[in-house]
Amino acid sequence: MGLNIGVVDLMIIFGYFAAVFGIAIWSTKRDSVRESSTGYFLAGRNIGWIVVGTSLFASNIGSEHLVGLAGTGADSGVAVGQFEILASLILLILGWVFVPFYLKSGVFTMPEFLERRYSKGARAYLSWVSIIGYVLTKISVTIYAGGIVFEAMGMNFWVGAFIVVIATGIYTVFGGLRAVVFTEFMQTFVLIGGAVLVTGIGLWKIGGWGALYATAGSSFFNMWQPATHPDFPWTGILFGAPILGVWYWCTDQFIVQRVLSAKNIDNARRGTILGGYLKVLPLFIFVIPGVIAYALAQKGIITLDKADKALPTLIDALLPVGIKGIVLAGLLAALMSSLSAVFNSCSTLITIDIYKQLHPTAPEKRLVLVGQIATVMLVVLGLLWIPFMKFISGELYKYLQSVQAYISPPIAAVFLLGVFMKRLNGTGAIVSLLSGFVLGMGRLIAELNKEHLSGLLYEYATINFLHFAILLFVICSAILIVVSLLTSPPPPEKVDGLTYSTASEYHSDPVWKRKDVLLSILLVLVVGMVWLYFTG
Numbered sequence: 010m011g012l013n014i015g016v017v018d019l020m021i022i023f024g025y026f027a028a029v030f031g032i033a034i035w036s037t038k039r040d041s042v043r044e045s046s047t048g049y050f051l052a053g054r055n056i057g058w059i060v061v062g063t064s065l066f067a068s069n070i071g072s073e074h075l076v077g078l079a080g081t082g083a084d085s086g087v088a089v090g091q092f093e094i095l096a097s098l099i100l101l102i103l104g105w106v107f108v109p110f111y112l113k114s115g116v117f118t119m120p121e122f123l124e125r126r127y128s129k130g131a132r133a134y135l136s137w138v139s140i141i142g143y144v145l146t147k148i149s150v151t152i153y154a155g156g157i158v159f160e161a162m163g164m165n166f167w168v169g170a171f172i173v174v175i176a177t178g179i180y181t182v183f184g185g186l187r188a189v190v191f192t193e194f195m196q197t198f199v200l201i202g203g204a205v206l207v208t209g210i211g212l213w214k215i216g217g218w219g220a221l222y223a224t225a226g227s228s229f230f231n232m233w234q235p236a237t238h239p240d241f242p243w244t245g246i247l248f249g250a251p252i253l254g255v256w257y258w259c260t261d262q263f264i265v266q267r268v269l270s271a272k273n274i275d276n277a278r279r280g281t282i283l284g285g286y287l288k289v290l291p292l293f294i295f296v297i298p299g300v301i302a303y304a305l306a307q308k309g310i311i312t313l314d315k316a317d318k319a320l321p322t323l324i325d326a327l328l329p330v331g332i333k334g335i336v337l338a339g340l341l342a343a344l345m346s347s348l349s350a351v352f353n354s355c356s357t358l359i360t361i362d363i364y365k366q367l368h369p370t371a372p373e374k375r376l377v378l379v380g381q382i383a384t385v386m387l388v389v390l391g392l393l394w395i396p397f398m399k400f401i402s403g404e405l406y407k408y409l410q411s412v413q414a415y416i417s418p419p420i421a422a423v424f425l426l427g428v429f430m431k432r433l434n435g436t437g438a439i440v441s442l443l444s445g446f447v448l449g450m451g452r453l454i455a456e457l458n459k460e461h462l463s464g465l466l467y468e469y470a471t472i473n474f475l476h477f478a479i480l481l482f483v484i485c486s487a488i489l490i491v492v493s494l495l496t497s498p499p500p501p502e503k504v505d506g507l508t509y510s511t512a513s514e515y516h517s518d519p520v521w522k523r524k525d526v527l528l529s530i531l532l533v534l535v536v537g538m539v540w541l542y543f544t545g
């Protein structure tokens with residue numbers, strides 16, 4: 010569906026691109042960005058908490074994320090918002106549980122932390138799984154979404170995708186993480202501003218919150234679904250989703266790299282708290298617009314052919330000239346922030362966990378050059394993906410995305426248990442990771458062929474993916490513990506300072522810490538109130 014956009018809208022969109030490049034150029038004026046690996050990959054470890062928090066939010070929200078949340082909201086209501094609300098609490102775990110270990114260890118990457126705690130094998134596993142996962146899922150899906158956004162604006166799909174990849178690649182290559190996080194800072198406001206406009210105008214059109222509730226029905230406003238619900242069972246949400254959340258928010262390089270760039274532990278922790286508050290917003294400004302689209306369709310005000318078209322339909326039907334340009338700029342902000350984040354994170358893994366392992370004495374400038382070359386390669390790879398995008402079905406994309414859900418429980422297990430149990434060793438970690446990988450890939454293969462299965466295999470292939478995450482986490486945790494206990498204890502250097510029982514007190518400003526405790530408690534109360542309100 011092509012959107013009816015005017016010259017003013019196009020001017021706003023071009024102004025957005027100009028602002029992005031302006032901020033990227035300003036943020037990279039420091040020589041350290043291109044002179045050292047710390048400057049290029051971790052922004053000199055000198056980022057304040059506001060930029061850390063907005064970057065956590067912006068890198069997470071992609072265009073496909075917006076379209077998917079609104080589409081699911083239009084189809085089944087607010088239950089999908091559980092993942093966003095839970096992320097607020099998981100970010101507190103990142104800030105209070107993991108941040109002290111990550112920053113005190115001085116690591117560049119999450120695989121590097123696994124080597125410090127366990128072994129080189131664990132590092133290699135996570136490095137390759139992450140890189141392959143980024144290329145197959147994050148990069149390809151984000152580029153595809155970019156083409157769709159430009160196609161909705163009346164531009165050729167391939168031309169639109171090409172523009173997004175090249176534009177994002179340019180400032181990521183030259184500016185490294187510093188350019189990425191500062192552009193994400195700006196993009197957060199554009200993204201939220203555009204979404205608030207859509208929500209506000211939609212609520213006005215439907216007649217307010219009360220009219221929306223009456224038209225959509227109470228079932229659309231219930232976040233807690235029965236345990237038998239095919240997509241969002243409360244049991245899976247309460248026990249399975251946090252497992253995936255710990256992997257994504259606390260151990261994935263794509264996210265954690267922002268925390269590693271913080272000035273100190275206080276700024277890193279408060280950045281995660283800010284990110285937690287921001288993650289409450291998607292329920293109201295991304296999911297609710299989908300419910301609004303459903304309600305407007307019920308009243309005959311708009312025509313909604315498919316749930317996934319909820320957001321573009323709202324933009325086209327409700328927004329006047331000028332406002333439409335701001336919202337489309339918000340979609341592009343979501344797209345480019347996610348793409349720049351994955352380009353930078355993936356190039357960091359390639360440089361630090363692969364190249365530097367092969368060339369441990371490589372000078373700093375060469376590491377930066379390798380990172381830039383890796384980013385260029387990822388951009389080229391992204392461009393090569395574009396001609397195939399139109400031939401890949403939505404179902405295949407769903408399966409590609411599900412790969413992450415099936416490989417994340419063992420990764421969450423080795424990270425989470427590793428900081429609490431000093432007896433766990435490298436042998437237990439690698440056996441747990443590989444066992445989880447085999448079981449996860451087995452599930453994916455079985456799911457693709459479920460029509461040919463029966464009995465226990467069919468149950469294995471069709472169990473809700475959140476329930477499967479619980480099962481896989483329990484199995485991998487048991488393997489990690491049992492194998493570790495049956496083999497030699499880890500050497501002292503693998504646990505000293507890397508587990509809670511061996512960690513020394515980290516330096517934190519008492520005033521900052523006291524305020525952060527209060528802010529964290531308030532965030533938990535906010536989440537509790539949201540859960541209570543959206544209970545059927």
